[in-house]
Amino acid sequence: MARPLEVPGSSSSLHNPLHAVVRWREDFQRMMSARVIESQLGFRVTWYLGALTLGCFTIQLTTGLLLMLYYHPSIPQGYADMKDLEFVVSSGYMLRSLHRWSAHAMVFLVFIHMAKVFYRKGYKPPRELNWIVGVFLLLATLLLSYTGYLLPWDQLSYWGTTVGANIISSIPIVGANLRFYLLGGHTVNANALLRFYVLHTMMFPLLVIVLISIHLWRLHEDGGMYDLDNSGNPIIPEHSALALADSPIKVEEEKTLSYRELLFREIIGIEALAVVLFVMGLLWKAPLEELANPLHTPNPAKAPWYFTGLQELLHYFPPFVAGVILPGLIVSGLFFIPFSPVFDRVTTGDAKQWFRRKPVRMVVAAVLIIVLSVLLVRVHAWDALLPAVVVTILLLLATESASGPARGFRSWLSSRPLSFWIMTLFLMEAVVLTAVGTLFRGPSWAWVWPWRG
Amino acid sequence: MGLVNQLGRVARFFVSTAPRRFAAVSVLLAIVSSIAPTKDLFSQWRHYQRLYVGLIRTRADAARLEHRFESGIHQIWIPEQHVVDRCASCHVALQEASLSDVRKEPFRPHPPMPHSLSEFGCVVCHRGQGAATTVQEAHYSTKAWEQPILPARYTEASCGQCHMDTQGGTPRLNQGRQLLARYGCAHCHAISQPDGTVVVPVDEPPSLEHVAEKTTREWIFAWVKNPQAYAASATMPNYRFSDQEATDIASFLVSQSTASENSRKEVRNVALPTGDDALLAGKSFYGTLFCSSCHAIQNAAGNLVGGDLAPELTRVGNKVNPDWLRRWLQAPQGYDPKTRMPRYRYDEKQVALLSSFLLSKKDDDFLANVHLEKPDAQSVARGKKLVSDYGCTACHRVNGVNPPESFAPDLSRIGSKPLFQVGFIRGMPETLPDYIAGKIRDPRAFGPALKMPTFSLSDMQVENLTTALLAQTDRAVTMPPELVRTTSHAKYHPGGDVGRLMEDLRCQSCHKINGNGGDMAPDLSFEGSAVQRTWLLDFMNNPNTLRPMLIRRMPKFNLSDAEIKSLADYMLSAYQASGFDSHALDASALNADAAARGKELFYTKYACQSCHTADFKKDKGYVGPSLADVGDRLTPVWIYKWLKNPNALTPGTMMPNPNLPDGEARDLTAFLLTLKVHPKGGTK
Known part of the structure; x- marks a missing residue:
């Protein structure tokens, strides 16, 4: 990008359509960070997770708009429209399936994207604001998916939504009101359908579009892709995109134009994702059960899969703990960690200093094990505690390496900061609880093997 | 191995550079995204429509059929009834009468029916999923649709959704509804119909308030154990009581019995005729009284002879107390004020003759092995609890036990019962008709603690009852009221x-x-x-x-x-109809000439004698009533109006409407009025 940019709005460029094209190209270049470190372009580095999520969202917008041509948010017409899509509309089932699988893929990819960015310490200044935007995007994605879940108005969607709404009502004091405002009533009914429709097709998509724009803009502003130094911390580029327009940039040799190289690669990735989603749509139709029947609660009534982890927690703990304290801790942790350097400064090695004496270590370990065992025996929440036990063992392993020079895995472990341990615990909890809630729970929330279902 | 290498080389070629990767993925995307629209061209309904086109090309009227055939999804849409039926997309020939010889589905034309397809669509009658365009989804029970196609033997149930009155074309539904009323289903179950009426039982379970006068503890025991062992035609169901339970019930029923009004009447001992002659005399008296219009008796061949309006009398001698019988024959209402039995004006001798005949109707083995312990208070108390628990008083009046309220499930919408509410027996087909039929056939199979007894019904009767119950649907209740054909339930009693x-x-x-x-x-x-x-x-x-x-x-x-x-x-x-006064017919037209013309019409043009008898010596018709005395019996105006339109006077009569011109009707009337047993017009 050696050529100086045209000054937007200058009279010489206004009347020449070619100039407009050039300007458009340059605007586009600004959307992504102008230059990126070439070594960071490979799939192995970022897995293109951000781009793939954006791809999912694009597919959602496209299929969603097409679905809106057929859908009426009323009862029972909404359900009848599903039948029309399945039986009469050409490739209607594919529209539904794409929309459904792409929604699942988006939730999944957003999670992975977050974890990836976190472990790469992408939340470090100057990207902390973008991290916050990302957390909002995660929440917005969940809400978008949850509100869309109701629209087919079949048994699956009705009861999934009902379970989700009941989780909301477990928030003390405001929960019942929140649920009432969300549903427009005390039960999931025609008002709820209309509200969810408006939220799903208007409010949340607009919100997500705005957030994605900010997200991409900040990505650009904050210097785009970044490399890691030897200790695994990001190297902050000295330039920013704002500086780009004003002054010549100090371009490092290995940096390359992002819109040619990166965009091209990411488009390939998005296309590959679309291929996968199409194949999924051909193999598995989006599920549709019977018309919603408020009098017939299926057993088990499950929330959408991304909430079954919460549902699993609610099975063990009182609603206040499982529905408020734990999710609240998670979300506030996601918000809080970037602004508290202590989480990154304190490493396992420091902990070693605190527990220098072996008896202290043993006591701490014993107390931890006893507390966890008591919880396990009293609450039987073994799947919720399993990740905690694993993390504890890893921690002990890291701190046990006091004698002699640490090597390999132990050494790596002992250099992990506190934030690593928190995130790892959260992710393991999320994976284990979601997997158990989705796959291993049958009637009355009893344990079943998925292949016996 | 070579092939794998070749493929590896091709793959490597496509992933080696970014533009090649882009090209490869783009082509792949183009391919997978075009599969779904392509599959649409090979959908099931298109397949059947192609077959149909092949079929009609072989027909004589191919040109006409092809002209009428339009390819595409065919849909009947009736928003008021929530009907979106796409059945005709595969069943393309529903309205092609000329294909009536085609037996191959889905191309059979619909048999003639009283409604047009566009009036109600398909699923209102046949059930299934009308919106579906695949066989699996349309015909069967799937995750997305519970009610499969209604088996053809129950289709009449669908007529019953709107038609509360008796229809000519629905014998199974009609019989089912009669059975519902006759077997007293509505004593325990509430069954309300879309027109606002409720099913009223027409059986007449006797009052048991004075039962000890009528019969013995032993007979009650035997009856309660197995009613059909006493009378094959008994409608009382079998509760499968144990010996102990039956004994307790008998003890309680006898202990609660009070004296009836009849018991105060004295029975004078009239010498009963004895010997074979007397039995024969009694039998012939029973015959001349036409008791068998209502009561049946099993003959030597084991067939029931007589009506089913009143109890079977085959073993009545085992049951009744002789004094009770005589008092009953004198004045049935003195024992049971609500009985349907008329009070005949018999004299004492006639009563004695009749009761001696009836008491001879017994089976000596029937109670031979019944020996009951003397009843004690515990047995009576247990019996009372059983009578109360099993809802005996839903049908019978019993002293000290009130009729139960909402004893059994409401059946008003049983025909739409969601399957999730149904507890199927392991191994049975999980459909609603199978459930209802199974429940009627053997209720206790669905749980030994259930109270519903076993009725003695033939397979056909079970199916017909099922048909009547399947008519009790949600759809019927939500049907626009103008579509529901009601039946009147008048409460007329003369004053x-x-x-x-x-x-x-x-x-x-x-x-x-x-x-x-x-x-x-x-x-x-x-x-x-x-x-x-x-x-x-x-x-x-x-x-x-x-x-x-x-x-x-x-x-x-x-x-x-x-x-x-x-x-x-x-x-x-x-009991006069309007418009039947003498002005309705010109009496002067009924002269001898007219009668002669009428006779000609009767015997030649309309061949009335094939069903009716005008002259006992000549005519053989026996389907319709004898007309030999019709000139004495009926009024001229009635005859005339009857001939003009029999169905207007007696809806559902077997007499066809001959569509007579006025003149011919008058002539026939004149002829019929000449048919008199007493030429002078009655002697009394």
Whole structure:
């Protein structure tokens, strides 16, 4: 990008359509960070997770708009429209399936994207604001998916939504009101359908579009892709995109134009994702059960899969703990960690200093094990505690390496900061609880093997 | 190995550079995204429409059929009834009458029916998923649709959703509905219908308030154990009581019994005729009284002979106390004020003769092995609990036990019962008709603790009952009211002195009057317009059957002349139809010439003698009533109007409408009026 940019709005460029094209190209270049470190372009580095999520969202917008041509948010017409899509509309089932699988893929990819960015310490200044935007995007994605879940108005969607709404009502004091405002009533009914429709097709998509724009803009502003130094911390580029327009940039040799190289690669990735989603749509139709029947609660009534982890927690703990304290801790942790350097400064090695004496270590370990065992025996929440036990063992392993020079895995472990341990615990909890809630729970929330279902 | 290498080389070629990767993925995307629209071209309904086109090309009227055929999804949409039926997308020939010889589905035309397809669509009658365009989804129960196609043998249930009245084309539904009322289902189950009426049981379970007068503890025990062992035609179901339970119930029923009004009447000992001759005399008396119009007795061949309106009498000698029987025959209402049995005017000798015949109807083995312990208080208390628990008082009146309220599930919408509410037996087909039929056939199979007893029904009866119950759907309830064909449930009872007399004779046990009453005998609502006074007097004095084909006949009540006269006068004045006065027909037209022309019409043009008998010596017709005395019996106006349109006077009559011109109707009337047994017009 050696050529100086045209000054937007200058009279010489206004009347020449070619100039407009050039300007458009340059605007586009600004959307992504102008230059990126070439070594960071490979799939192995970022897995293109951000781009793939954006791809999912694009597919959602496209299929969603097409679905809106057929859908009426009323009862029972909404359900009848599903039948029309399945039986009469050409490739209607594919529209539904794409929309459904792409929604699942988006939730999944957003999670992975977050974890990836976190472990790469992408939340470090100057990207902390973008991290916050990302957390909002995660929440917005969940809400978008949850509100869309109701629209087919079949048994699956009705009861999934009902379970989700009941989780909301477990928030003390405001929960019942929140649920009432969300549903427009005390039960999931025609008002709820209309509200969810408006939220799903208007409010949340607009919100997500705005957030994605900010997200991409900040990505650009904050210097785009970044490399890691030897200790695994990001190297902050000295330039920013704002500086780009004003002054010549100090371009490092290995940096390359992002819109040619990166965009091209990411488009390939998005296309590959679309291929996968199409194949999924051909193999598995989006599920549709019977018309919603408020009098017939299926057993088990499950929330959408991304909430079954919460549902699993609610099975063990009182609603206040499982529905408020734990999710609240998670979300506030996601918000809080970037602004508290202590989480990154304190490493396992420091902990070693605190527990220098072996008896202290043993006591701490014993107390931890006893507390966890008591919880396990009293609450039987073994799947919720399993990740905690694993993390504890890893921690002990890291701190046990006091004698002699640490090597390999132990050494790596002992250099992990506190934030690593928190995130790892959260992710393991999320994976284990979601997997158990989705796959291993049958009637009355009893344990079943998925292949016996 | 070579192939794998080749493929590896091709793959490597496509992933080696970014533009190649882009090209490869783009082509792949283009391919996978075009599969779904392509699959649409090979959908099931397109396949069947292609087959159909092949089929009609072989037909003689191929050009016409092809012209009428339009490819594409065919849909019947009736928003008011939530009908979106796409069945015709595969069943393309539903309206092609010329394909009536085609047996291959889905190309059979619909058989003739009273509604057009566009009126109600398909699933209103056949169920299934009308919106679906695949066989699996449309016909069967799937994750997205619970109600499969209704098996053809239950299709009449769908007529019953709207039609509450009896239809000619729905024999199974009609019988099912009769069974619902006759087997007393509605004693325990509430069954309300879309027109707002409820199913009323027509059986008459006897009052048990005075049962000890009538029968013994032993008989009650045997009856309760297995009613059909006593009388094969008994409608009382089998509760599968244990010996102990049956003993307890018998003990309680006897202990609660009080004295009836009849018990205060003295039974004078009239010497009963004895010997074989006497038995024969009793039998013939039973015959001449036409008891068998209502009661049946098993003959030597094991067949039931007689009506089913009243209890079977095959083993009545095992059951009844002789004194009770005589008092009963004298005055049934003195024992049970609500009985349907008329009070006949028998003298003591007749009663003695009849009761000696009835008491001879017994099976000596029936109670031979029943020996019951003396009843104690515990047994009585247990019996009372059983009577209360099993809801006996839903049907029978029993002292000290009130009728249960909402004892059994409401069946008003059983035909739409969601399957998730149904507890199927392991291994049975999980459909609603199978559930209902199974439940009727053997209720206790669905759980030993269930109280519903086992009814003695044939497979056909079970299917017909199922049909009637399947008609009780949600759809019927939500149907626009103007589509529901109601049936009237009048509560007419005649008043005044004659009304009391008619109640005493229980006329409405057999005759319907102004919409209320039985359907065994002719409707009397317009009898006053139809018959001549002299004939009516004569008939009530000595009823004889008008229809040679029928075994049943009006019994002889031994009425006094004064009773007959007041009955006849009441009927002739009260039971008049409008527009039947003498002005309706020009009497001068009914002359001898007209009668001659009428005779010609009767025997040649309309061949009435194939069903009716005008002349006992010549005619053989026995389907319709005999007309040999019709000139004495019916009024000219009635005959004329009947000939013009029989169905208007008796809906559902077997008599076809001959569509007579006025002149011919008058001539036939003139001829029929000449048919008299007493040429001078009655002697009484």
